[in-house]
């Protein structure tokens with residue numbers, strides 16, 4: 001090799017060119033070597049052929065890296081790769097396309113959260129993560145290739161986003177939960193927590209089905225059948241209701257919202273001394289309060305920004321539709337439909353759909369309205385940051401015209417009881 005070529009070659013080898021880290025698309029195989037720069041040294045970080053995953057991306061981000069490096073020689077490969085992945089790369093999609101993709105991904109996803117995804121357990125379904133309106137793979141697994149959950153999948157930097165599974169994997173997830181409950185590998189204290197979370201998760205799964213097909217009689221029967229054990233579970237944890245709530249960091253899922261509202265409403269019912277049978281009926285009503293939401297198009301539910309007047313009219317119909325569905329089901333106890341019908345009414349007559357006055361708003365409606373408001377404002381939506389628990393309670397305290405102030409007092413007392421019991 002001529003001396004000149006040697007110099008050029010050497011220059012190319014040590015002289016790398018930066019590309020944006022965002023060009024690397026999670027889930028793709030990298031067709032070139034990728035380097036990172038540590039002080040002035042280039043370090044081969046991902047070899048050609050490496051499948052770039054969510055954890056890789058998280059590692060780079062946590063180090064504050066926004067650019068990686070490739071050899072000059074492979075720039076053609078880089079450009080080809082960029083073109084090929086343009087449709088899958090959230091970083092290069094237009095905002096409209098990105099939102100469209102996010103809505104579709106979210107619709108096909110079930111929010112699993114972290115509570116039962118215990119490190120060391122093996123799963124036969126894949127985990128994904130939704131963060132900042134982007135969905136990424138977290139852990140690939142199926143029946144023939146089960147995988148072990150590792151701590152970095154679950155706790156990674158706490159900024160990982162919301163852990164979801166594909167809805168087509170719900171049955172595997174359900175089996176996983178049932179096996180976990182029966183497992184003898186956990187300590188007695190852990191077993192109780194697992195049992196509580198399993199009760200909550202199973203209700204979330206049923207609500208996911210029911211919100212999509214609200215007239216499904218079989219699922220409705222199964223929901224009714226578990227309400228008494230659900231109320232017992234809440235009663236056993238009455239001094240730490242906030243610990244029972246699941247919450248996505250980034251996304252709003254109606255099944256999660258429904259179960260959260262049911263937990264708080266049951267807690268409040270028991271705190272005010274409601275008889276167990278009445279508390280059970282209220283729990284069911286609170287659980288089903290948004291059952292009419294399936295008539296609202298997902299473009300309205302997931303819309304970025306405020307709804308237009310017309311869109312808000314369509315949205316409001318979920319209340320009347322919910323009441324219609326629940327009243328049509330003669331097997332449901334009295335009062336269940338009231339919780340749904342009155343959950344957006346306000347004592348000031350400024351609620352909807354009927355702007356009812358205080359004397360017309362029943363106890364089931366009053367309790368559900370408070371719990372619904374609290375959960376709605378403490379959950380992040382694509383267009384709005386969430387309030388902290390403290391801010392939400394301050395907001396409710398100011399809304400004395402709208403909500404029952406005696407109930408608000410007890411509610412705030414109940415929700416301030418954070419971390420009283422064992423974690």
Ligand SMILES: [Fe+2]
Nearest residue numbers: 289290343344
């Ligand atoms: Fe609602």
Ligand SMILES: [Fe+2]
Nearest residue numbers: 257289290372
């Ligand atoms: Fe709601």
